[in-house]
Amino acid sequence: xxxxxxxxxxxxxxxxxxxxxxxxxxxxxxxxxxxxxxxxxxxxxxxxxxxxxxxxxxxxxxxxxxxxxxxxxxxxxxxxxxxxxxxxxxxxxxxxxxxxxxxxxxxxxxxx
Amino acid sequence: xxxxxxxxxxxxxxxxxxxxxxxxxxxxxxxxxxxxxxxxxxxxxxxxxxxxxxxxxxxxxxxxxxxxxxxxxxxxxxxxxxxxxxxxxxxxxxxxxxxxxxxxxxxxxxxxx
Numbered sequence: 001x002x003x004x005x006x007x008x009x010x011x012x013x014x015x016x017x018x019x020x021x022x023x024x025x026x027x028x029x030x031x032x033x034x035x036x037x038x039x040x041x042x043x044x045x046x047x048x049x050x051x052x053x054x055x056x057x058x059x060x061x062x063x064x065x066x067x068x069x070x071x072x073x074x075x076x077x078x079x080x081x082x083x084x085x086x087x088x089x090x091x092x093x094x095x096x097x098x099x100x101x102x103x104x105x106x107x108x109x110x111x112x
Numbered sequence: 113x114x115x116x117x118x119x120x121x122x123x124x125x126x127x128x129x130x131x132x133x134x135x136x137x138x139x140x141x142x143x144x145x146x147x148x149x150x151x152x153x154x155x156x157x158x159x160x161x162x163x164x165x166x167x168x169x170x171x172x173x174x175x176x177x178x179x180x181x182x183x184x185x186x187x188x189x190x191x192x193x194x195x196x197x198x199x200x201x202x203x204x205x206x207x208x209x210x211x212x213x214x215x216x217x218x219x220x221x222x223x224x225x
Contacts, residue, residue, distance in 0.1 A: 032210050043116075043202050043216030044155070051211075087154075091210035102147070102155035 004088045009107045018075040020106055022088030025069045031092030033064060035073045037084040038105070044087060047073065083110045115139075118203050118217040125224050131190040133220050135203030143206045144186035145214070146170075146178065148199040155202065161186055162209065193224045 005023040012018040024033065032051050036044040048055055048062045050071075055062040061074040075082055087105040119134035137144065143162050147155040147170075157170030159178040167178050175197060179187045186205075190197055203217045 030210075034214070036214065036216075041218075043204075043218045044214070046213035046215065049211075049213065104152070104154045 004090060004103055006086070006088055006103065006106045008104065009109065011109045011111060012075075012078045013111050014080060015077050018078045018082070018108065020073040020075075020086050020088075020108065021070065022072070023070045024088070024090055027068050027090055028092055031090040033062065033068075033071045034089050034091055035060070035062065036087045036089070036102075037082075038087070039084045044102070047086070049091075078108075078110045080110050080112060083108055116203055116205055116215050116217040118201075118220050120220050121218065123220055123222045125190075125193050125222065127194060127224055129190075129193050129224075131193045131222065131224075133188040133190075133201055133203075133222070135186045135188070135205075135217060136184050137186075137205040137215070138184065139205065139207070139215070140183065141205040141207050141215075142183075143209055144180065145204040145206075146176075146186065146188045147202045147204065148172070149202055149219070150199050158188065190222075193222075195224050198222060198224045 032049050034049040035047040037047055038044040048057055048060050050062045063072045085105040085107050087102045089102055116137045125131050145160040146158045149155045156172050158172055158176050159170050161167045161180040164183050177189045201220045204214045206212050206214045
């Protein structure tokens with residue numbers, strides 16, 4: 001079962017870009033990289049996902065390393081509403097593809 | 113927008129009671145999941161289902177069972193609630209097993225006394 005490693009916490013100033021890293025050295029070729037975030041008292045919210053190429057959507061960008069062993073979620077201009085716990089998980093078609101256990105994530109604090 | 117609805121936001125039950133947590137999704141998703149979330153432990157997968165009447169154990173299935181009689185509904189059952197099952201329970205659904213987003217409900221905070 002492929003695992004991910006994230007820093008426990010990060011801080012950013014408001015309106016600055018934020019780069020949230022995730023290591024997944026045991027990723028398999030068919031694993032998609034997903035990012036979710038969770039605000040207090042809410043369920044996790046989907047942010048973005050990708051396989052090999054970098055991805056952009058209205059919420060964020062996902063930069064995937066060429067060897068796919070790491071990825072970075074990029075919030076282009078942090079706002080106070082982006083303060084949340086961010087989870088990086090792998091979902092794939094290999095063995096254990098349904099074992100979608102989330103780790104502890106990265107708690108992002110945004111400083112006004 | 114996909115909506116995943118969990119029947120209760122808060123529940124208080126006594127030790128030994130049988131507890132049903134209900135989850136309904138409105139997007140005809142094949143895949144549904146039950147997680148529990150505890151401080152310092154992240155989200156842990158209890159059970160998942162990839163089709164009606166199909167179920168698979170997750171990482172921590174002991175003390176739980178599930179039922180999926182209709183595509184839109186996935187129920188988590190605590191056969192005999194215990195205090196160590198006090199937790200936040202989260203339901204999720206997705207269209208594809210890995211190439212589509214997981215959509216979560218807002219959770220049920222269960223307290224077993």
